[in-house]
Amino acid sequence: MSKDAYIHKLLPGEPGSPLVFALHGTGGDENQLLGFARDLVPGATIIAPRGDVSEMGSARFFRRTGEGVYDMDDLARATAKMAGFVKAQVEAANPSEVFALGYSNGANILASVLFAAPDLFDAVALMHPLIPFAPDIKGSLEGRRVLITAGRRDPICPPDMTSRLDAYLRDAGANVRLEWHEGGHEVRPQEIEAMKRFFAGTEQGK
Template sequence: MTTDIHSAFFPGKTNLAPILMLHGTGGDESDLLPIATFLFPEHPKLGIRGRINENGSNRYFIRHKDGTFDLANLAQETTWLLHAIEIETARYQLDASQLIVLGFSNGANIAAYAWLNQPTSFKTAVLLHPMMITPPKQAVNLEHHRAFATYGDLDPIVAEDNFDQLTQQLTDAHADIKIFKHHQSHHLSQAELMAAQSWIKTL
């Protein structure tokens, strides 16, 4: 595990909210660029790579061989990621308070976990196929936070009741959550991206 921050920055119009790209397992800092470009064509885009390596695949936190998660590592890596966001947004002169997170799978998971467990600079997120890792230890107020969250009913990784638990936790914390469910597996579809695009236009 390295402490180095691997990031990629793609400039855009400086008056538009910067997009923070958080990849899925096996992705990297530029992995979501095609999706980010589709959803936010003219926005500046910043990707930060997770620093956990699982059998050659990049991740944001440790998953054990039996499929369970290392919760101590999750907390540690969330703190690291939030610090990395501070460093990289300052480096590229981006307004961290205006960040919109675009997270897929593992990246969406850590973004949602961060909201429920630690103070974050970002208040808007597109969470593609997220899951609840662990319930928050204490109540949190996510008023003025908003997210678009997607689920596929053929998903072999995320159970529907798990997804529903996550979105309910966010809603109970007063976040404004728009849910999109579709007949698909744990991958991105044109239908969900079009729905995300429609939601983004309401921001």
């Protein structure tokens, strides 16, 4: 897969720095999380792709037939495409570490890539993911660090689904940290602080 498989933006980082993939939510684009990712991991190279699916004009990474109802065939297509894109970018950059973060739809495609290719990333932050299916994890997530952030009153991502994803990842061997706030689908300051600590490696899963 080409490293130009997606329209994307790249912020060059310092030599030997981590490579961070930043995946936007529905209706966002390659600009949504670009600066945010740079703030989270100063000095890193940031790559932010734009979703290749349009839902009534809103960019997404895979199709759905309703809220929380995924087109699983298109999710499989998108997962393979994103995994190939990440691999090509990593081979070109030869970074010290590979991180990724995603919000909402971006978190969902990122989680699917993590299930399909557990060895791609060293650390992954999933902001408000919704995985309404039992994942088929292709191998072990042993040694992989995962942060999940979520709202206890999120109308899009019910807390029980978040807890189920947490359990799936732990069962596969991942070192998972689950950070809750009392709100909904919005990103709150405590999430941002948790992500800074997570990518800095100062907070372990529990």
